[in-house]
Amino acid sequence: MPVIRVEMFKGRTVDQKRQLVKELTDAFIRTCGGTPESVQIVITDVAKEDWGGAGILMSDKYPDKK
Amino acid sequence: MPVIRVEMFKGRTVDQKRQLVKELTDAFIRTCGGTPESVQIVITDVAKEDWGGAGILMSDKYPDKK
Amino acid sequence: MPVIRVEMFKGRTVDQKRQLVKELTDAFIRTCGGTPESVQIVITDVAKEDWGGAGILMSDKYPDKK
Amino acid sequence: MPVIRVEMFKGRTVDQKRQLVKELTDAFIRTCGGTPESVQIVITDVAKEDWGGAGILMSDKYPDKK
Amino acid sequence: MPVIRVEMFKGRTVDQKRQLVKELTDAFIRTCGGTPESVQIVITDVAKEDWGGAGILMSDKYPDKK
Amino acid sequence: MPVIRVEMFKGRTVDQKRQLVKELTDAFIRTCGGTPESVQIVITDVAKEDWGGAGILMSDKYPDKK
Numbered sequence: 001m002p003v004i005r006v007e008m009f010k011g012r013t014v015d016q017k018r019q020l021v022k023e024l025t026d027a028f029i030r031t032c033g034g035t036p037e038s039v040q041i042v043i044t045d046v047a048k049e050d051w052g053g054a055g056i057l058m059s060d061k062y063p064d065k066k
Numbered sequence: 067m068p069v070i071r072v073e074m075f076k077g078r079t080v081d082q083k084r085q086l087v088k089e090l091t092d093a094f095i096r097t098c099g100g101t102p103e104s105v106q107i108v109i110t111d112v113a114k115e116d117w118g119g120a121g122i123l124m125s126d127k128y129p130d131k132k
Numbered sequence: 133m134p135v136i137r138v139e140m141f142k143g144r145t146v147d148q149k150r151q152l153v154k155e156l157t158d159a160f161i162r163t164c165g166g167t168p169e170s171v172q173i174v175i176t177d178v179a180k181e182d183w184g185g186a187g188i189l190m191s192d193k194y195p196d197k198k
Numbered sequence: 199m200p201v202i203r204v205e206m207f208k209g210r211t212v213d214q215k216r217q218l219v220k221e222l223t224d225a226f227i228r229t230c231g232g233t234p235e236s237v238q239i240v241i242t243d244v245a246k247e248d249w250g251g252a253g254i255l256m257s258d259k260y261p262d263k264k
Numbered sequence: 265m266p267v268i269r270v271e272m273f274k275g276r277t278v279d280q281k282r283q284l285v286k287e288l289t290d291a292f293i294r295t296c297g298g299t300p301e302s303v304q305i306v307i308t309d310v311a312k313e314d315w316g317g318a319g320i321l322m323s324d325k326y327p328d329k330k
Numbered sequence: 331m332p333v334i335r336v337e338m339f340k341g342r343t344v345d346q347k348r349q350l351v352k353e354l355t356d357a358f359i360r361t362c363g364g365t366p367e368s369v370q371i372v373i374t375d376v377a378k379e380d381w382g383g384a385g386i387l388m389s390d391k392y393p394d395k396k
Contacts, residue, residue, distance in 0.1 A: 001339070001383060003135055003172065004354075007240055008332035012362050014115050018126065019361040021118030024334075027353035032338060032346050040133065040172065041118035042073055049212050052219030052239035053331060060216065067185060067304065068140035069267055070156075074164060075133070080247050082164050084258065087250030089159035090136075097151040098144050106265065106304065107250035108205055119133060139306055146379050150390065153382030173382035174337055181278050184285030184305035192282065199273070199317060199370065201333055202288075206266035210296050217295040222268075225287035230272060230280050238333065238370065251265060271372055313344050316351030316371035324348065 001038045002028060009058070010045040017043055067104045068094060075124075076111040083109055133170045134160060141190070142177040149175055199236045200226060207256075208243040215241055265302045266292060273322070274309040281307055331368045332358060339388070340375040347373055 004024055012020075025039045048059035070090055078086075091105045114125035136156055144152075157171045180191035202222055210218075223237045246257035268288055276284075289303045312323035334354055342350075355369045378389035 001172065001381065001388075003174070003337045005335040005337075006332055006358075007334075008362060014123070014125065016362050017115060017118075018123050020358065021123055022121045023357035023361055024354060025118065025121035027357045028336075028338075028350065031349040031353055032342050036120045039118075039120065040135065042112055042135070043116040043118075045116070046240055049215060050241040050243070051331065052215075052223065052237075052241075054234045054237065055220045055223035057212070057216050057219055058331075059212065067183065067190075068138055069304065069306070070139075071137040072160075073135045074160075078164050080255070080257065083247060083250075084255050085163040086160065087255055088253045089163055090156060091250065091253035093155035093159045094138075094140075094152065097155055098140060098148050102252045105250075105252065106267065108244055108267070109248040109250075111248070117133065124133075146387070146389065149379060149382075150387050153387055154385045157382065157385035168384045171382075171384065174376055175380040175382075177380070178306055181281060182307040182309070184281075184289065184303075184307075186300045186303065187286045187289035189278070189282050189285055191278070199315065199322075201271045201370065201372070203269040204266055204292075205268075206292075206296060214296050218292065221291035221295055222288060225291045226270075226272075226284065229283040229287055230276050238331065240333070249265065256265075310372055313347060314373040314375070316347075316355065316369075316373075318366045318369065319352045319355035321344070321348050321351055323344070 002032070002034070002040070004028065004039065004041045005044065006041065007044045007046050009051070010047050012045075068098070068100070068106070070094065070105065070107045071110065072107065073110045073112050075117070076113050078111075134164070134166070134172070136160065136171065136173045137176065138173065139176045139178050141183070142179050144177075200230070200232070200238070202226065202237065202239045203242065204239065205242045205244050207249070208245050210243075266296070266298070266304070268292065268303065268305045269308065270305065271308045271310050273315070274311050276309075332362070332364070332370070334358065334369065334371045335374065336371065337374045337376050339381070340377050342375075 021041050051058040087107050117124040153173050183190040219239050249256040285305050315322040351371050381388040
């Protein structure tokens with residue numbers, strides 16, 4: 001009761017998500033108060049071909065190395 | 067016009083989604099008016115490793131049984 | 133844990149929102165299981181001038197009566 | 199800074215997304231100003247079984263042809 | 265069916281929103297097909313004090329002129 | 331390029347939002363990498379009468395003191 005949503009590039013490990021959820025929750029409590037139990041976080045992995053910046057797909061700007 | 071979004075744990079069947087969409091639409095019309103045709107519903111299945119509560123990933127709190 | 137979001141035209145009363153929150157929660161539990169305590173609902177009132185359909189602002193399509 | 203989100207039926211090609219991102223960015227700049235670099239676009243593909251309209255799942259209304 | 269969401273800085277006029285809704289709808293149809301009637305657009309005006317980039321509130325980075 | 335969204339109860343000060351934006355950005359970089367410049371954060375203040383939990387409006391559960 002806050003809800004925090006993170007949209008980021010696909011590819012982070014479960015361990016990175018584990019740390020992210022912990023640190024975002026702590027950051028919220030430190031700055032805005034409340035209890036950790038109230039903080040919900042939803043992560044969305046976004047593929048490069050579903051993200052555009054400056055009118056260009058990120059899969060075109062940053063193609064996967066071969 | 068309304069748009070209703072549901073983020074929930076992955077794992078519900080198509081039949082549960084079918085009932086959910088029907089009942090949420092009915093609930094909206096009963097309480098707020100309008101026509102069923104105007105109600106759009108988008109469901110997002112969220113994996114446990116993409117949901118955090120109290121600073122903990124749900125995949126750690128509720129690991130899949132083996 | 134689910135989170136339900138409702139975007140709808142501005143103008144519903146607090147009592148309509150009260151009923152909406154109750155009925156959407158019940159509808160979710162009936163069809164998808166879980167406990168009422170786990171259901172979070174966030175309502176967003178949208179002005180007609182911030183909603184477009186068929187390329188037209190709703191404030192142009194449905195102007196307020198005078 | 200703007201962020202534009204598009205939720206649409208699954209099935210568009212990468213080339214359609216490439217054009218979409220380009221044209222949405224141009225449309226924003228033409229009408230609201232700013233620079234292309236500032237425009238972020240996130241696309242979400244939604245399966246028909248996750249989209250409801252008029253209380254009916256789109257996978258029931260528009261079943262895949264066999 | 266698609267739903268397009270735009271989050272942008274507060275301050276655009278109704279006429280800019282009118283043009284934006286028209287042009288985004290056209291851009292979607294041209295690139296992804298479908299009918300204008302199916303395109304829903306929701307605009308959210310965001311205050312500078314509710315938008316952060318590079319860890320800084322936009323109201324600090326771009327203070328209103330006096 | 332991540333985008334982080336925070337929905338929270340209305341009432342935090344600009345200074346709390348300033349700290350929140352800084353700390354969430356730092357938390358993201360520490361755990362998931364990237365540069366501060368790439369992190370966009372959008373805050374949404376939600377009124378108690380627009381938030382429901384356990385089927386009850388927060389404005390009923392936590393009425394303002396008089």
